Every structure is written in structure tokens, then in C-alpha cells.
Amino acid sequence: MSASVAASAACQAVQLGDWRELLAVIGDFLRLSLFSLGGGNTLLNEYHHMAVDQYCWLSSRQFAEIYAIAEAAPGPSSMIVGLLGMGAAVKEGPLWGVLSGVTAEISILLPSTLLMVVAALSWNRLRHSPWRVAFERGLGPITLGILFAVGLKILRISDHDTPAYAVSLVVCVLMLRTKISPLWFMAVAGLMGALGLVNR
Amino acid sequence: MAEDAPAPTHLQLFLGMQQVALSSFGGGLSAWSERIVVEERQWMRKEEFITGLTVARLFPGPNQINMAVYIGSRFRGLTGAIAALLGILLLPFSLLMLLGLGYYYLNMNMAVDRVLAGVITASAGMALSMGFKIAGAYARDPVAMVLAGASFIAMTVFHVRLVPLVLVAGPLAMAWYWPRQEKP
Numbered sequence: 001m002s003a004s005v006a007a008s009a010a011c012q013a014v015q016l017g018d019w020r021e022l023l024a025v026i027g028d029f030l031r032l033s034l035f036s037l038g039g040g041n042t043l044l045n046e047y048h049h050m051a052v053d054q055y056c057w058l059s060s061r062q063f064a065e066i067y068a069i070a071e072a073a074p075g076p077s078s079m080i081v082g083l084l085g086m087g088a089a090v091k092e093g094p095l096w097g098v099l100s101g102v103t104a105e106i107s108i109l110l111p112s113t114l115l116m117v118v119a120a121l122s123w124n125r126l127r128h129s130p131w132r133v134a135f136e137r138g139l140g141p142i143t144l145g146i147l148f149a150v151g152l153k154i155l156r157i158s159d160h161d162t163p164a165y166a167v168s169l170v171v172c173v174l175m176l177r178t179k180i181s182p183l184w185f186m187a188v189a190g191l192m193g194a195l196g197l198v199n200r
Numbered sequence: 201m202a203e204d205a206p207a208p209t210h211l212q213l214f215l216g217m218q219q220v221a222l223s224s225f226g227g228g229l230s231a232w233s234e235r236i237v238v239e240e241r242q243w244m245r246k247e248e249f250i251t252g253l254t255v256a257r258l259f260p261g262p263n264q265i266n267m268a269v270y271i272g273s274r275f276r277g278l279t280g281a282i283a284a285l286l287g288i289l290l291l292p293f294s295l296l297m298l299l300g301l302g303y304y305y306l307n308m309n310m311a312v313d314r315v316l317a318g319v320i321t322a323s324a325g326m327a328l329s330m331g332f333k334i335a336g337a338y339a340r341d342p343v344a345m346v347l348a349g350a351s352f353i354a355m356t357v358f359h360v361r362l363v364p365l366v367l368v369a370g371p372l373a374m375a376w377y378w379p380r381q382e383k384p
Contacts, residue, residue, distance in 0.1 A: 075292025171325025193318020
């Protein structure tokens, strides 16, 4: 308990009521939007940095939990940004929580959406451009490296004992080798947690 | 050649994408998107849909959301994109907000906490698989593996943030892979 008090003293949560802080946070999401390579999962480390280290909305443990909720829920898992936004305003009450979640989601989607509209309308010209070829081939390996960094980060904040790491590795292999729906893995792992087979 | 169906209206775009979102509760967003847009509603031919997927994956943003934006903007420009985006997001996002309210505002008991402790081990495994899933495409290209390794080390060991990493490594990688004028 004393450790968590010390941690919260070191990390001062930002006041979103201060409009300058609010604009800074919205600006962070708007900027990250244009860097969401590889379908957006590359941003997870940045979300963790923002929410846990920089703005102190969540603990690492909460981050691991909302990542799991976003993965389990239907729809694109990149909607985790909505849950981050809600976490940022959680003390202000549910209504502000939802409002903050919606604002965060709009901020992360707006720039990439506008760019995508331009891309869709001008694709025939872009298609054979050397820029497009170089972008696709050059950014692919960087995306690969970042995805490994993200996977390792989530693994580190989620698992703390050997059985937990073992479950994660088995799920990873099954994800790659089978077409079983990930919901089954989460259900079985949740049951293992309930039975006390894996712990934090 | 059969004529294509007339271009969908804003409302049809919204409802079509909502159908995609609803059908894919439980997974398989991409497959449902193709089934509904190409086969059922016949808004696009298959080749055009695949082109859309290519563009959606290439540009920043979540792939399935980008695909909805692509479909909407092909038919109705920016407003069509917004209609399609709302269609694919409204229900899943509302549900996620409800889950979030439950998570943040209901006092969790020990049982829920233990279930979550289990569930996050599975989602961590899913996160770990993301890199391996696309690694095969680069395994035979040593430069790509060096780029991937350097990006991984920069982020994991030196805690370099994503934006500066992409701004520095991106142009270098693009210069290396710039298409050379070999073929006339």
C-alpha cells in the first residue's frame, strides 16, 4: 500500500479542467493518429506512456485490464482510446467519463480519417508513385520492430508469475497456428484466474 | 456485364456499415465487410474492395475503420466517409463505453479481479503474437530484419518514443527501399 502512495505522489494526475492541459492531451492524440502504422496497434506503447507515466490516469495494471476489455469487446480493438479517455476523467463522474472517452476517440480518428479520404479519392495517382512504394516497403520493417516492442510491453505489465507467462506463450502460439477465436482463449484464461491457477 | 448497383446514399452507407459491425460481433470484421459490401449489397466489385483494403492498410489508422472511410468516401466524399464511420463505430463504441463504465465505476469484488488477472494473460499472448504474425514477410530480407531489430531495441532498451523513431528511421528506410530504375 505504501508503495502505491509513493507512486501516486511522484506522478501528479493532470487536471483536465485546465483547458491548456486538455488541449495538450487532445493534441497528443491528434498527432499520434498520423503515426498509427500497422493498423493502430503500434500506438499501444505510446498510450501506456501517456496514461501511466506522463498523465497518471491509470496504473499499469489498469492499462493491462482495459487492453483486455478492448480486445474482448466487439469492434476494432483500437477503440481502447475511448477507455483511456474515460479513465482520464474517471474522478469527475460517469457523464464526464463518457464525454472524455468520446473526445479521445474522435481525436485519435480525425487526422487519419481525413488522410484516408484524400487517399481514397486520389489513389489512382498515388498507386504507382515511387513515394508509395518506398513508404510501404520502408515502413513495414519498422512496424514489425514496434509490434514486437508493444507485445513485450503488454506481456511485462500483464504477467508476473511463471504460470501467467506460460499461458501467454501458449496463447501466442495458438494465435499463430490455429484459427480459434481469441474469445475462447480469454474465456479459458479467465476461468484459470478464477480458479487461482494464474495470479498477478 | 451486369450494371453496378446505384451509388449508396448516406443513410445506406450508415446502415450497411452498421450491419457489418453487428454481424462481426464475435469476430471476423474483414470477412463480414467483404460479404456485405461486395456480395449482398453489391456496392463494389471484388477487385475494387481489395484495392480499398490495400489503401486502408497502407495509410495510418485502424484498418477496418479506414476501410469504412474508403467505402464512404468513394461514393459520397467526406460526408459519406463520416456516415460510414458512424455506422461501423456507433454500436461497438457505445457498448465499449458501457463496459468502461462498469469497469471504472462498479466496485469490483475479489472474484472479478481474479478473472481479470486470468484474462490479461490471454490478451498479453495475443499482443505478443502481432509481431510474429507479420514477421515471415521480412525474414529473407536482412536489411528489413536490421531495421526491425533496431526499432525494437530503440523502443524497448532506450525508450525512444514512437514519433521521433518513425521520423528518423522512416526516411532512412524509405531512401533504402526507393524503387530503382532497373526496368525501362
